[in-house]
Amino acid sequence: MDAASRTTVKASSLRWQILRQALLRHPPPLITEKEEEEEEEEEEDRSETHIKRISRKASPGFNLIPHHVVEEDDDGASASGSLKSSGHAREARVCYTLPVDGAPRLFLRQRVDEYADLSDFEICNKYNVDNTGLVCQWPSEDILAYFCLSHAHMFSYKRVIELGSGYGLAGLVIAAVSEASEVIITDGNPQVVDYIQRNIDANSGAFGATRTNSMTLHWDQEEISDISNAFDVIIASDCTFFKEFHNGLARIIKLLLKKAGPSEAFFFSPKRGNSLEKFLETIKQNGLCFSVTEIYDTQVWERHQAFMEGKDSWPSYEKDHCYPLMVRITI
Numbered sequence: 620m621d622a623a624s625r626t627t628v629k630a631s632s633l634r635w636q637i638l639r640q641a642l643l644r645h646p647p648p649l650i651t652e653k654e655e656e657e658e659e660e661e662e663e664d665r666s667e668t669h670i671k672r673i674s675r676k677a678s679p680g681f682n683l684i685p686h687h688v689v690e691e692d693d694d695g696a697s698a699s700g701s702l703k704s705s706g707h708a709r710e711a712r713v714c715y716t717l718p719v720d721g722a723p724r725l726f727l728r729q730r731v732d733e734y735a736d737l738s739d740f741e742i743c744n745k746y747n748v749d750n751t752g753l754v755c756q757w758p759s760e761d762i763l764a765y766f767c768l769s770h771a772h773m774f775s776y777k778r779v780i781e782l783g784s785g786y787g788l789a790g791l792v793i794a795a796v797s798e799a800s801e802v803i804i805t806d807g808n809p810q811v812v813d814y815i816q817r818n819i820d821a822n823s824g825a826f827g828a829t830r831t832n833s834m835t836l837h838w839d840q841e842e843i844s845d846i847s848n849a850f851d852v853i854i855a856s857d858c859t860f861f862k863e864f865h866n867g868l869a870r871i872i873k874l875l876l877k878k879a880g881p882s883e884a885f886f887f888s889p890k891r892g893n894s895l896e897k898f899l900e901t902i903k904q905n906g907l908c909f910s911v912t913e914i915y916d917t918q919v920w921e922r923h924q925a926f927m928e929g930k931d932s933w934p935s936y937e938k939d940h941c942y943p944l945m946v947r948i949t950i
């Protein structure tokens with residue numbers, strides 16, 4: 620399937636493809652006890668492999684912030700191994716070492732399951748959201764977090780909100796290294812927000828005076844009067860792929876940005892066919908202004924060029940699908 624065709628696939632179709640994989644993972648109903656034991660052993664072997672990979676994404680990412688799976692007692696907690704179960708989900712505890720002198724380490728809970736659970740799809744359908752925030756730490760989130768780390772001064776004494784946050788790495792970085800007055804880390808999927816809150820709780824000692832909270836925020840949500848016209852900075856990564864969410868996303872940006880004084884949103888998104896182009900058209904239709912920057916950080920650009928030239932290992936790397944552009948949006 621070519622790139623243009625891939626971008627036309629509906630979110631519901633993508634969910635059904637994952638659902639099919641989830642259903643096909645189960646063994647036939649009629650098996651012997653010995654076969655069942657062998658199946659369990661093979662499953663355990665496969666699971667150990669996926670723990671080491673941390674997430675289910677196929678690409679290695681830009682790896683701008685060093686990270687590794689840790690034992691539970693790395694920061695003084697009780698030792699119980701790097702793998703836990705939460706309901707039906709299997710999780711890893713991942714340590715992110717921020718490459719800045721004096722910066723704290725951040726510990727995030729992340730899914731490591733190879734397959735989605737049926738309950739994931741039930742929640743997606745109930746709330747009209749996708750489950751991409753549970754899949755992995757996406758490369759664009761890695762770059763957004765690194766950009767926030769490198770430009771911490773931008774957030775000093777500001778109210779900041781992250782949209783479509785996934786596990787919340789970028790928002791947590793801002794809370795840990797800047798002097799932001801407040802950071803709210805949001806997602807439309809309540810399952811994802813549960814992970815965000817757990818990650819906030821696990822790292823609360825790193826935030827100093829910065830108020831840090833999670834919130835379930837759907838982009839089509841009608842009532843947001845308590846947070847409208849309230850934020851100096853909005854951040855987001857890889858939130859423009861699903862075109863059916865463009866109108867809601869543009870609307871929520873306009874509602875959240877502070878009208879009095881300077882305010883701005885920073886989005887990091889690959890082109891992904893024409894999805895980013897269509898989003899920018901929607902931004903313009905909603906009366907917002909934007910600028911697009913391709914080279915916004917020297918180290919990120921050098922990594923990108925190395926991937927393009929095959930010097931670093933990312934076999935499936937394609938610029939339009941993997942390299943996020945920086946979009947700055949203002950009122």
